Amino acid sequence: MLNQPVLLAGGINVFKYAAPQTFYPLAGKMIPWFSWTAALLCVAGLYIGFFVAPTDHQQGESYRIIFIHVPAAWMSMLIYVVMAFWAGAGLIFNTRLSHMMVSALVPTGAMFTFVALWTGALWGKPTWGTWWAWDARMTSELILLFLYFGFMALQAGIDDARRADRAGAVLALVGVINIPIIYFSVKWWNTLHQGASVSFTSAPTMAATMFAGMMLMALAAWMYTIAAALHRVRSIIIEREQGTEWLRNHTGSQS
């Protein structure tokens, strides 16, 4: 069953690109496209965010951090899910590239989580008067950061690449099952201890330009993530496939 080529509607064999030697040049071709799209979207989003979008009548100019904060927070959660998806694919189909993709996504995910927390603190100081509150979203974001760090520490602690891949995949799947449980328990814990001091829902409805700016930035974050992951996956392929025939041919027999 698994040896049958899986054909999409267009007759493209999906598993053809599951091999590092076919994916490596493909990724190389895709990186500039995604990088430039990310850069253009980012410039457009920041322009709208900083110059076009109106000043918030409650929070003044400080609300503009939303254009970085919200996309980063979205990406931080999305990347973990994508990571778990590739981890599952890697365990089921035993494809090396899936595992490499997981390792390539993790640093970007941890980066976005950190950015979300950091910008959140910067935003919280002028608006709520505190750098940190044990708000449910903040706390679960912090735990997400710990999950990313745990994953990176586990992979760094295992020398054998194959074991690191598979152990990381199990951890990613266990983590993704736990994320909703963690989120709801933290939310419940917070509402029990103190009334919701911070609510996003009570904010004034968003102006159309603000929304547009945020969406552009979110798309830019997507494109950046894809470009960064592809770039990193290429590095991982080079590292792991050192000395193989195809890589030597590809890089002009330098090594």
Place this chain on the structure above:
Amino acid sequence: MMTLLRAVIRRDLLLAWRRRADIATVVLFFVIVVSLFPLGVGPEPNLLRTIAPGIIWVAALLACMLSLQNMFTSDHSDGALDQMLLAAAPLSMIVVARAFAHWLMSGLPLVILSPLLAIQFDLAPELSPVLTLSLLLGTPILTLIGAIGAALTLGLRGGGMLLALLVLPLYVPVLILGAGAVDAASAGLGADAHLLLLGAQLLVTATFAPWAVAAALRISAE
């Protein structure tokens, strides 16, 4: 299947009984950590009463986690683990039995000791059973989730710290629900909801964790 479970549990208990000092270490660690907090925050009874559930729960969490480090290591080094991997019986069943035996030696003593520590913190007499019950439901979850981490970090350098890093974030819901049960009871809200959720989590974990542990053991022992 029952004979297999019984045989594995019996073996693990026997091994643990021959190394009684290990069980005592976990219990002593738990008691010492709990006793350190009043020294750190001061002997103000009202404060201690408020923070008692949290402290006892965090100490139980740490004690469970520390005891997990050698859950599979000696079997890994003497080859018994390879026998278990090769056995005709499903590995996840062996894992269930081992986790149960491990909980009997490291989790249950903490549960039994908790009323005594509650007295140390002057916890109201009607809250003490809630604390014990929450620990009774929660510590098996700690053992099961921790077993995944122990299996993943088997034989790695710096395994202990790594295990903490992997497992502690996953312990958050248990801590919240466990300590929250006592808080809710002391606030007059009733601890039923917390305890039921804790029970639900125990069921879910007991169903899925053995698979993950078995998969992790196969990966680590390859």
